[in-house]
Amino acid sequence: xxxxxxxxxALLFSSLSWAAATITIVNGDPPGVGFNDAAPAVxxxxxxxxxxxxxxxNAFQAAASKWGETLDSSVPIRVLATWDALPCTDTxxxxxxxxxxxxxxxxxxxxxxxxxxxxxxxxxxxxFDADPDVPDLRARFNVNLGQPGCLTGSPFYLGLxxxxxxxxxxxTVLLHxxxxxxxxxxxxxxxxxxxxxxxxxxxxxxxxxTTTGKVWKDMTDAERAASAVKSGKLVWNGVQVSNAAxxxxxxxxxxxxxxxxxxxxGVYQIGTASFGPPLASPGLTGEVMPVVDTxxxxxxxxxxxxxxxxxxxxxxIALLDRGGCTxxxxxxxxxxxxxxxxIVADNVPGAPxxxxxxxxxxxxxxxxxxxxxxxxxxxxxxxxxxxxxxxLYANLGVNLAVRAGTDPLGRVLMYAPRPNQPGSSVSHYDTxxxxxxxxxxxxxxxxxxxxxxxxxxxxxxxxxxGW
Numbered sequence: 001x002x003x004x005x006x007x008x009x010a011l012l013f014s015s016l017s018w019a020a021a022t023i024t025i026v027n028g029d030p031p032g033v034g035f036n037d038a039a040p041a042v043x044x045x046x047x048x049x050x051x052x053x054x055x056x057x058n059a060f061q062a063a064a065s066k067w068g069e070t071l072d073s074s075v076p077i078r079v080l081a082t083w084d085a086l087p088c089t090d091t092x093x094x095x096x097x098x099x100x101x102x103x104x105x106x107x108x109x110x111x112x113x114x115x116x117x118x119x120x121x122x123x124x125x126x127x128f129d130a131d132p133d134v135p136d137l138r139a140r141f142n143v144n145l146g147q148p149g150c151l152t153g154s155p156f157y158l159g160l161x162x163x164x165x166x167x168x169x170x171x172t173v174l175l176h177x178x179x180x181x182x183x184x185x186x187x188x189x190x191x192x193x194x195x196x197x198x199x200x201x202x203x204x205x206x207x208x209x210t211t212t213g214k215v216w217k218d219m220t221d222a223e224r225a226a227s228a229v230k231s232g233k234l235v236w237n238g239v240q241v242s243n244a245a246x247x248x249x250x251x252x253x254x255x256x257x258x259x260x261x262x263x264x265x266g267v268y269q270i271g272t273a274s275f276g277p278p279l280a281s282p283g284l285t286g287e288v289m290p291v292v293d294t295x296x297x298x299x300x301x302x303x304x305x306x307x308x309x310x311x312x313x314x315x316x317i318a319l320l321d322r323g324g325c326t327x328x329x330x331x332x333x334x335x336x337x338x339x340x341x342x343i344v345a346d347n348v349p350g351a352p353x354x355x356x357x358x359x360x361x362x363x364x365x366x367x368x369x370x371x372x373x374x375x376x377x378x379x380x381x382x383x384x385x386x387x388x389x390x391x392l393y394a395n396l397g398v399n400l401a402v403r404a405g406t407d408p409l410g411r412v413l414m415y416a417p418r419p420n421q422p423g424s425s426v427s428h429y430d431t432x433x434x435x436x437x438x439x440x441x442x443x444x445x446x447x448x449x450x451x452x453x454x455x456x457x458x459x460x461x462x463x464x465x466g467w
Contacts, residue, residue, distance in 0.1 A: 022076040023064035025057065026135050034083025034143055035060075045159015055158040056083065056170075062160045062449075063174035067182070070451055070459055071467060073124035078135035079178065083143035088150035095156075095168060095443070096141035097423075098177035101134055103187055105199050111466045115202040115217075118183045121467060137181030141173070162449055172447050176438055179451065179458050183465055184439055185427040188216065191420050193224030202465045207414065207426065208237035210407060228426050229418040231351035232269050235411035236429075238464030244453045245412050249403040250434050254279045256343065256368060259393040264381040267399075271353040271369035275328060275360050283397015284341050284366055289390050290319040290379060291334065297379075300324040305337040312388055314338035317396065319378060322347040327367065328358040335365050341396050342367040345375020351418045352432065366396050405433025412457065415441050429457065 027035045037053040049055035060081060071077070080101070086094040100118035107126055110117065120136040123129050145168070146155025157164035160171060186203035187196040195204075204216035209227040215237065216224050227234060236242075256268040272279060289312045291299030302325035305313070318339040320330055327344065334342055346353055346369060353369040370378075382390040402408050413430035415421075424441040436444040438451060438458050452459035459467075 021068045021071040021073045023068040024076055024078045025060045025064060026078050026080040027057070028080050028082040029053075035081070037083075041158075045157070045161040045163055047158050047160050049158075059156075059158050059160065059170045060174060063171050063178055066175060066449060066451060067178055071124075071182070071462075073120070074127060075120075075123035075129055077120045077123075077137070077182075079137040079139055079181065080135040081139040081141070084140045085144055086140065086142040088142060088144060090149055090152050093142055093145055093151045095145065095173050096139065096177050098137055098139040098181040099185065100181055100183070100187075101136060101138050102131060103196070103201075104130055112202060112205060114199055115205060116187050116196060116199055117202055117466065118181065120181070121183050121462075121465070125466060137178065139174075139177055139181065141170075141177075164445070168443060169445075169447075171449055172438070173443055175449065175451060175458075176443065179439060179462070180427065183462055183467070184458065186216070188224065190228045190426040191225065191422055193219070193221035193226075193228070195221075203427070206236055206238045206464055208235050208411070209233060210235055210411075228416055229351075229420055231416050231418055232407075232413060232430075234414045234416040234426070235407050236414055236461065236464070237411055238461065240460040240463040241412050241457055242410050244457055244460040245403060245406055245410060247453045248435075248437075248455065248457050249405050249412075251403055252281070252398040252400050252434075253402040253404050253406075253432070254368070255397065255399050256370060257283075257395040257397070258378070259285070259395065261381055261391060264377055264392070268370055268374050269352050270396075271355040273327065273331075273356040273358070273363075273367040273369075275356075275358050276331065276363040276365055276367045279366055279368070279396055279398050281398045281400050283395045284317070285393065285395045286315070286317040286340050287390055288319050288343065288378065288382065288392045288394050289313050289316040289385070289388070290382065294321075294324070298323075301330040301333045304333050308387070310337035315340060317341040317343060317394060319343045319345065319375070319382075321345050321375070322369070326358060327356045328360045328363070331363045331365070331367050332360070335363060339365060341365050343375075343378075343394075343396075344369045345378070346370065346372040348372060349418070352430070368396055405430055405437070433457075 029035045035053045035057045039052040041052045047055050047058045049058045102119040103116040104122040144150040156170040157167040187201040200217035207216040210233050256270045294300045298321045318334045351371050353371050382392045415428040415430050428441040429437045429439050450456045
């Protein structure tokens with residue numbers, strides 16, 4: 001059984017082979033475009049190409065080499081690649097995309113019946129090309145990146161040494177996108193929960209909602225759609241990934257723990273700040289008091305605190321609202337008032353709470369962000385406070401028993417933001433993983449050109465689904 005996902009263009013071929021697998025880059029660009037761009041280029045970072053097109057192809061082949069030496073398949077893997085004008089603005093851009101061109105289910109020897117597998121993995125499992133007329137992966141990359149109006153002045157770095165500076169490392173992006181095409185994705189619609197042709201992906205056999213105890217293959221469409229936005233509750237339930245996480249991910253998950261009152265006590269997701277001291281164990285415990293300086297019942301702390309507000313937060317953890325000024329300005333004003341820590345409640349719905357950016361060495365108290373929903377819950381819990389006492393006690397710290405990017409049972413968290421982000425939700429690792437992982441929804445500048453332990457969890461997931 002198979003479904004063709006994308007049509008095939010006219011092809012030109014360029015290929016290399018490696019010991020574990022053969023990766024073939026299929027050049028689908030017309031003359032003068034993309035891989036065929038003859039514009040002169042100076043060799044950079046080990047990339048010896050002397051034209052822009054040649055350097056692009058060399059970067060593709062470097063990524064193919066990494067995956068070729070990692071995978072185990074007797075069937076060549078063909079990647080149809082083009083350089084196209086993808087959506088972008090002066091401040092944001094789609095870097096690229098990749099996916100399987102065909103998926104197959106219920107073929108002889110399939111590890112699981114009634115499950116979609118991408119073409120490259122299907123070929124590996126059956127030992128021959130299931131459809132020789134169709135390449136296995138389709139990859140598109142932004143030909144205009146760095147040009148005016150498309151992340152102006154920030155092109156792809158084409159070197160092979162990962163010394164990309166402020167630019168986007170092309171080899172890293174390629175490793176990420178090739179992984180999607182090799183199977184690091186579900187073919188189920190993460191917005192509606194609808195299965196492709198009524199059949200779950202092999203991915204859905206391992207995607208577990210910890211609030212219901214169900215994996216995606218056993219859910220209704222509505223249950224899958226709801227599960228896709230349960231940030232912090234959607235995990236990968238695969239042995240290979242869980243075992244590798246003990247090697248790859250660092251111990252310690254930053255958390256906010258509310259101790260009292262009982263109706264809001266528990267563990268809350270947080271975003272951490274790039275300024276101020278890092279959270280530690282056993283952490284900072286204190287009473288939480290809100291800043292209320294902006295109608296109608298907001299606390300922005302965009303100006304020095306009034307004597308009344310200063311008295312309320314002195315020696316306490318201050319609860320603020322996002323908006324009106326930078327996080328640094330808020331932190332300065334609250335710290336000057338004598339607070340020992342800061343919780344910033346977001347001003348828009350959504351989860352998980354993002355990290356807080358900025359830099360100021362003068363900030364010496366910890367700062368975290370919580371969701372708007374959690375902020376409203378804490379505010380409601382202390383609505384009957386006195387001017388200097390709330391009765392709400394919390395700890396800003398690190399749970400050393402839980403690795404960064406896993407749940408308490410050691411299962412790796414998957415990206416399940418609220419609201420849903422089509423193209424990113426479900427088919428990536430969560431952004432809480434530390435160190436940063438190749439298969440998070442955004443490319444981080446500190447990534448190495450690695451896809452397996454002890455550095456990365458990409459290959460273990462592919463092994464879980466049958467590679």
